[in-house]
Amino acid sequence: MKGSNLGEFEELVMLAIGVLYPDAYGVAIKDEIIARAGRSVTLSAVHASLHRLEEKGFLQSEFGEASQKRGGKRKKNFYITAFGAKTLEEVKSLREQMWGDIGKVALQGN
């Protein structure tokens, strides 16, 4: 099914949400990915994939507290849904399985 695949960046976003639980919102997620993956990520890219993931049903969100440093706007915190968690698990176990089946020679790069 088209909707249930997880892109590489989407997976990163979801994992970051997990790490940041329960305070995962746009800026924090972006900073987390930058800090961990060391790549440059724009805010709009993060939001685009949050939106997509929420549409697919992997995430749910609710408004958190407002703060002065956000110009009085509320944050929106994201949480992984049960369906999202299951999908993440599947991705992980699929990877582990495949890693297990790789022979050492194949990774020596010749």
Add this chain to the structure above:
Amino acid sequence: MSISKNISPPKWPQRFLHWYCKSDLLEMIEGDIEEEYYQIAEKKGALKAKIYYLRQVFSFLRPFATKRFFKQSITNMGMNGNYIKVALRGFKKDKLNLSLSLIGLIVAFTCAMIIYTVIDYQLNYDKFNTKANRIYKVTYDETLNPNSDRKLATVGPPLGPAIKTYFPEVEDAVRFRDTPDQIVKYKDKQFYEKGILFADPSLFNVFTYPLEKGNASKALTEINSIVITHEMAIKYFGEEDPIGKLMDIEGTTLQVTGVFAPIPSNTHLHFDFIRPFEAFKVPFGYPVTLDTWGWISFHTYVLLRPDANAQELESKLPPFAKTHFDEDRISRFRYRLQPLLDIYFGDVKHDKIASGSYNYIYVLGSVGILILVLAAFNFTNISTAKSLTRAMETGLRKTMGSTERALWFRYLMEPIMLTLFAVIIALAITPYGLGWIGSTLGFEYSWDMSLFQRLLILFLPMALVIGLFSGFYPAFIMSSFQPASVLKGNLKVSHKGNFLRTTLVTVQFGITSALLIGSFIISAQVNFMLDKDLGYDKDQIAILQIPGETLEKYYRPLKQQLLQNPYVQAVSIGGTRMDGDNGSGPILAEGFDEGIPMKITAIGEDFLKTIGVQMLAGKEFSATHEYDSADGIIINESAAKVFKWTPEEAIGKKMQVSDQREGHVMGVVKNFNFSSLHEPIAPFILIYPHTRLTDVYIKLKPGKVHDLVLSIENSYNGVIADVPFDFMFLDDHLQKLYASDKQFASLVKIFSWITMIVAIVGLYGLIALICRYRMKEIGVRKVLGATFSSLIFTLSKSFVLLIIIANVITWPMVYYFASQWINSFAYQVDLSLMYFVLGFLITIGIASIALTVQSGKAALVNPVNTLRQE
């Protein structure tokens, strides 16, 4: 954390975000952007944060975050997608018009960007200095004195240190002293160098000249140190590290202690080498010391404390000067503080200092704006005309349930997309255009990120405005159509928008003719200056530059040797290079109580004969009566006029020249231009040399340049072996005086021709469209017996009429502005009617070609093809 008001997010981007962003996402997205915005504002400053904000706002322009501007309804389902399809189809069908309007826009944007860069460069002179708005130059203003209009850019040597100790509000002061051209040697490399200055070590504190090598706090402390620019480091040392290397300047050994990082070229202060001021010695024969307040030859800059008020300080300067000058002198001048940023365009001129002219900036700026207006009108015209061919389509859409809003969107979107596209292409082309123009006209512009950003910030909104402007009229007409009447075929297509089109075409041709006429006048004025009879023979004169000491020793043998050379007609020495770089001083003449300031220079024997200037009365200096020459003074016509003498009366009058010479007038010389033609011929006083001169004048006989130079070099080397041969033609040297005029004239000329091409291209496209919807009419006319030429006449007459009207309107305006502009020159070309007629004829000539080609095409179509379908 407190947030101050002045770092609140930029308004326009915020509004834009509010406008496009989906309301359920807005709070989250805006909050996130603002959170980062405040962080950046705190760490890196408001400007960076604002740029960040703007970028973020644009980066959220993605489908997921933008509102649905067109509510889907059953009746217009699929129409939104259809708009794009139809637009693309329209482009495909009408490649000619699409490419014409795009090319016009791209060319216009590119020109405007290039002009912007040139102006930006000029206006940002000296701005790279981080303390620029606290730096002032102390100038010497004699305009209080009714006998003088002199404003000098220099003051006496003791002023710098004194002003710093005396006034607490002066944080620092730095003095510069120019030097004559000197030979600089390093190992086997030796060159004449112009840019050797002496400067106080405070240079590094006042100005922003970072060192790329060496330590700024120690670079100018030792008397034998020298700091060189990046370019000189490459010229003399190549790959080597210059620090600690020994260089030789006219026999003095100096150690390189620093290398300046590359200095932006838009600075009024040019130098290649800086030596410590301490090393400066009063030149041989000067009756002054470094404590002489009246030795007005030192460029002095002060750095004020941030809280100091320059005007207040200026008002305290007369009492300060009182302690150093006698009563009599103090009443005749004022010290003034000239802000650093005003120097380049200021009225206090000095030969070592480049100066700009608002004159040129205004003209270039207007050219840029006119080009943009023209392209915008062009584009509007074509899109209006084109939209009228779509009345049927619009009527159908309305019937199918398209909302008015959607139609507006459709008619605005298309031109906006095109203008945005044109700006992007123009941005990509501009660096190459700048490179090309820079290399043909000889200036340097560096293309950097900040310039790119400024262009983007200026031109993107401009493109939006032009797009909106040109889409507005068609959108207005189309959305207000009654669909029933359109579909019934009642709408008279060709008459709608006629008034707008007529006006725009008239303005377009007005602009084209104005620019062409203007560029003719500007080139005429510049050529007039270049070709003007200077009063002497500049063409066959060469100047040999030789250091004073060497020349003093070898002048006689050198002259003899040169006179034997077959190419040489006469030889003399002179202290001027006809470029206005002369000293001046008060001249006290018999029968006058007050000294009158005049330009002074020294010349050798037979100088005036060598350069081909006639004496009106008396004799010039000559070797045969050296005694007379030693106390003789030669004045020019203008000087005689100031003293109200006829040339004959002047001979034998007693005269005191500054503090330097007392003697009698022995000759009056016919006026010649010893200075740039930007100024009229001033009174000029010529005396026999009393200090060392450096320029040997050679009057040449005609010959092949190459052989001639070689032959003279041979003669030279026969006498002087240890000093490099430095030869130039006077004509080449004088060209430099007009370099900026020539650059400017060429820029205006290039842009005017481009403008004309843009206008003609626009006209061509417009005619094509008009012919297309007059096809049927043309068919009928042909059937009724119209000839080919009468058809062309019918189709073009209205345009020719418009061009004539446009010219009638613009001529008086051009005449007014051109005469204003020309008035700023000392020597003015006549504003003849010829330029106007020529501009008009060229516009109408080229327009007629375009008209004939297009209407000819239409007139040749077989009427059967246009008439058979009804």
